[in-house]
Amino acid sequence: MLSSYNGRFSPRLIAGAMLLAATSLGSVQAAPANIKVGLSITQTGPYSPPAIFELRGYQLAIDEINQSGGLLGRKLDLIKYDDQGNPSTAVQLYQKLLTDDKVDLLVSPYQTDLTAAVAPIVNRAKKVMPSLAANVENYSGKYPYLVQAITQTPQYMTPALDLAASKGYKTVALLIQNTQFPIQLAGGIEDEAKKLGMKIVFKESYDPSTTDFSALVLKAGNLHPDVIVGATYLADAEGIVRAAKSQNVGAKMFAFSIGPVEPEFHKSLGAAANGIFGTTLYFPSLKTKGNAEFVKAFQAKFNVAPDYHAAVAYASMKLFGKAVTQVGSLDQTKIRDAFLKLSEDTVVGHFKLSPTGLQTGYRSYVLQWQDGKQVLVWPTEDAQAAPVLPHGGWK
Amino acid sequence: MWITIINLLLLGLLWGGVYLLMATGLNLIYGVMKVVNLAHGDMIIVGGLLAFTLFSAHGISPIIAFPLAAALLFVIGVVVQFVILERIPVKGSLGELRTLLATFGLSYVIANTSFLIWGSQFQSLPFLQGSVQLGRIALPQALVAASVLAFCAALVLHLWLTYTMLGKSVRATAQSGLGAACCGLNSRLIRVITFGVGAALAGAAGSLVITLIPFQTTASGELTIQAFTIIALGGLGNYMGALIAAEILGIVEVFTQYYLGSNPASAAIYVIFIAVLIFRPQGLFGKVGRV
Numbered sequence: 001m002l003s004s005y006n007g008r009f010s011p012r013l014i015a016g017a018m019l020l021a022a023t024s025l026g027s028v029q030a031a032p033a034n035i036k037v038g039l040s041i042t043q044t045g046p047y048s049p050p051a052i053f054e055l056r057g058y059q060l061a062i063d064e065i066n067q068s069g070g071l072l073g074r075k076l077d078l079i080k081y082d083d084q085g086n087p088s089t090a091v092q093l094y095q096k097l098l099t100d101d102k103v104d105l106l107v108s109p110y111q112t113d114l115t116a117a118v119a120p121i122v123n124r125a126k127k128v129m130p131s132l133a134a135n136v137e138n139y140s141g142k143y144p145y146l147v148q149a150i151t152q153t154p155q156y157m158t159p160a161l162d163l164a165a166s167k168g169y170k171t172v173a174l175l176i177q178n179t180q181f182p183i184q185l186a187g188g189i190e191d192e193a194k195k196l197g198m199k200i201v202f203k204e205s206y207d208p209s210t211t212d213f214s215a216l217v218l219k220a221g222n223l224h225p226d227v228i229v230g231a232t233y234l235a236d237a238e239g240i241v242r243a244a245k246s247q248n249v250g251a252k253m254f255a256f257s258i259g260p261v262e263p264e265f266h267k268s269l270g271a272a273a274n275g276i277f278g279t280t281l282y283f284p285s286l287k288t289k290g291n292a293e294f295v296k297a298f299q300a301k302f303n304v305a306p307d308y309h310a311a312v313a314y315a316s317m318k319l320f321g322k323a324v325t326q327v328g329s330l331d332q333t334k335i336r337d338a339f340l341k342l343s344e345d346t347v348v349g350h351f352k353l354s355p356t357g358l359q360t361g362y363r364s365y366v367l368q369w370q371d372g373k374q375v376l377v378w379p380t381e382d383a384q385a386a387p388v389l390p391h392g393g394w395k
Numbered sequence: 396m397w398i399t400i401i402n403l404l405l406l407g408l409l410w411g412g413v414y415l416l417m418a419t420g421l422n423l424i425y426g427v428m429k430v431v432n433l434a435h436g437d438m439i440i441v442g443g444l445l446a447f448t449l450f451s452a453h454g455i456s457p458i459i460a461f462p463l464a465a466a467l468l469f470v471i472g473v474v475v476q477f478v479i480l481e482r483i484p485v486k487g488s489l490g491e492l493r494t495l496l497a498t499f500g501l502s503y504v505i506a507n508t509s510f511l512i513w514g515s516q517f518q519s520l521p522f523l524q525g526s527v528q529l530g531r532i533a534l535p536q537a538l539v540a541a542s543v544l545a546f547c548a549a550l551v552l553h554l555w556l557t558y559t560m561l562g563k564s565v566r567a568t569a570q571s572g573l574g575a576a577c578c579g580l581n582s583r584l585i586r587v588i589t590f591g592v593g594a595a596l597a598g599a600a601g602s603l604v605i606t607l608i609p610f611q612t613t614a615s616g617e618l619t620i621q622a623f624t625i626i627a628l629g630g631l632g633n634y635m636g637a638l639i640a641a642e643i644l645g646i647v648e649v650f651t652q653y654y655l656g657s658n659p660a661s662a663a664i665y666v667i668f669i670a671v672l673i674f675r676p677q678g679l680f681g682k683v684g685r686v
Contacts, residue, residue, distance in 0.1 A: 204657065212608070234517050268609055
C-alpha cells in the first residue's frame with residue numbers, strides 16, 4: 001500500500017521528515033537558563049561597610065557553588081541593586097526583583113530595618129528568604145517564609161555578661177542607642193544580668209545622632225559601676241570610650257555590642273581601644289567547619305579578612321544551595337521546610353532553627369583589643385588568649 | 396553637687412567654643428552675601444577627613460593639619476564662588492532661593508566626592524585623649540584645645556574684620572553691596588575672598604572636631620543644621636550673637652543631658668530656637684527688618 005501511493009508526499013517521506021524534525025527539535029532546545037539570585041544591598045550610604053562585607057560573602061559562596069557545577073545543573077547569577085540603606089528603596093527594589101527580573105531565589109539585605117521593610121512583600125510572594133536581620137519579631141510566625149540566618153539579637157551580649165559574672169562583677173551601667181537593634185539587645189542584657197545575679201544600677205538611652213557623651217558618662221561614672229555596657233554601633237561606642245577616658249571615668253570592664261569589632265575602632269581611639277571588649281558572631285580563628293578554607297578563599301579574592309557579616313552571608317547562601325539540592329527543585333515552600341529541618345555546621349557555627357524560623361544554633365563570642373589587635377577571649381574553648389581584666393585605667 | 400555643676404558648666408562653655416568655630420564660617424558667608432551655604436557641613440567634614448588622612452597615613456598631627464585644611468578649603472571656596480555662585484543672579488525675590496538650591500546641589504557633589512575618596516565608615520583620630528585635671532574635675536584635653544583654638548580663631552576673625560582694610564571692605568560689602576561698589580571696592584573679589592574664608596573656617600573647624608566626634612561623609616546635614624540654628628539664634632550675620640548662642644547651646648545641651656537624659660538634650664536647643672523665633676524672630680542680637 002505504501003509503495004503504490006501516488007501523492008507528492010509519500011508516507012515514507014513524511015515519516016522521515018517527522019523523525020528528522022523530532023531529533024533536530026531536541027538539539028536546538030536551549031541550555032537551561034541560569035538560576036537568578038536577587039537582593040538589594042547597601043552599597044552606598046552610612047551603613048555600607050558591613051553591608052559590602054555581606055555582599056562579598058554572598059559572591060564568594062555563589063562562585064564556589066558555580067565552580068562545583070551550580071545548583072540542579074544550572075549556574076547561579078547574582079542580580080543586585082543598591083538600596084542606599086533606605087527601607088522604602090529596598091522595598092521598591094525587591095518588588096522589581098520579583099516582578100521585572102523574576103528572580104528564582106531571594107537573599108536578604110543588610111540590617112534589621114531593611115529586612116523588616118521587605119518582609120511583607122517577600123512573604124506575600126511566597127519566596128523563602130534566609131534573613132540576616134538579628135531582631136526576633138520577624139520570625140515569630142508572621143512571616144513564615146523568612147528564616148533567620150544570624151544570631152538572635154537578645155543573645156548577642158550573653159557571653160560578655162557571663163565573662164563579667166565569672167570575675168565576680170556585680171553592678172552594671174547600661175547605655176542604649178535608641179534604635180531597634182540596641183533596644184532589643186538591652187532587653188536581652190537585662191534578662192541575662194538578672195539570671196546571673198547582676199544589678200543594673202544605671203540605664204539610659206540616647207538619640208543616635210548624639211555626638212557628645214560627656215554628661216552621660218559622667219552620670220554613669222558617679223555610681224561607680226563594675227561594668228559599663230553599651231548597646232551601641234561604632235560612632236557611639238567610640239564616643240563613650242572617649243568621654244570615659246577624657247574625664248577619667250573608670251570601671252572594671254567596658255563592653256560594647258557593635259563597635260570594637262570594626263577595625264576603625266582602634267584607628268579612631270588608638271591606645272584607648274586596648275582593653276575594651278566587644279561582641280562578634282564569628283572570628284577568622286574559629287575552628288568551625290570549612291572556616292580555614294573560607295578565610296583563605298575570602299582573603300585571596302578580596303584582599304581582606306572576612307568579618308562576621310561576610311561569614312553569615314556566605315553560610316546562608318551555602319545552606320540555601322544545600323536546601324535547594326535536597327528538595328531537587330525551586331519549590332519555595334519545600335525549600336522553606338527543608339531549612340526548618342536543617343541542622344548543619346557552617347563556618348559561623350551550628351545552624352538550627354526553631355519551628356517559626358528563629359535561629360537557635362548560632363551564638364556569639366567576646367573579643368578584646370589587646371596591643372592593637374582583636375583577640376577572641378571568651379568562651380574559653382574558642383579563645384585565642386585570656387581576657388585582660390580588670391580594665392587597667394586611663395593613663 | 397557644686398563640683399558637678401561647675402564641671403558641667405565648664406564642659407558646656409568648652410563645647411560652646413567648638414560649636415562657635417563650626418558656625419562662624421556660615422555666619423561670615425551669610426552676613427556678607429546672604430547666601431545660605433548648605434554645603435557648610437560637607438566642608439567641615441572634608442576638613443576633618445583630610446586631617447584624618449594626614450594623621451593615619453603620614454602621622455601628621457592635627458595641629459599641622461589645621462592650617463592645611465583651612466588652605467585647601469579656602470581654595471575650594473574661592474573656586475565655588477567664582478565658578479558657580481558668581482554666575483547666579485541674586486537680584487529679586489528669588490535670588491536667595493537660587494543660591495540656596497545651588498549650595499544644596501553642591502552639598503551632594505561634595506558629599507559624594509568625599510564618599511568616593513574616603514568611603515562611608517565613621518572616622519576619627521586619637522589625639523589629646525587624656526584629661527586636664529582641675530582639682531576634682533577632669534576635662535577632656537581635646538575639648539580644651541579645640542575650644543581655645545576656636546576662641547583664637549574668632550578673635551583673629553574679629554581683628555581682621557575690624558582693623559584690616561580687606562576686613563573693613565568685607566563689612567562694607569555686607570552692609571551694602573551697592574554702596575561698597577560706589578566707593579570703589581571690587582565687590583566680586585570681596586565676595587570670592589569671603590566665601591573662601593568662610594569655607595576655610597569650616598575646614599579648620601573640621602580638622603579639630605574630628606578628634607572629638609567621628610565623622611562620616613554622609614552625616615553633614617546635622618552639622619549644617621546645628622550651625623545654622625546657632626547663627627539664626629544669635630542673629631544672622633552677628634558675631635557676638637553667634638558666640639552667645641553657641642555658649643547657650645553648649646551649656647543647655649550638657650545640663651539637659653545630665654539632668655534630663657540624652658533624648659531631651661537633643662530636643663532642648665530646638666525648643667529654645669522655636670521660643671526665640673516666636674518672641675524675638677530677629678534672633679537675640681539681630682536687627683529687625685531686612686539687614
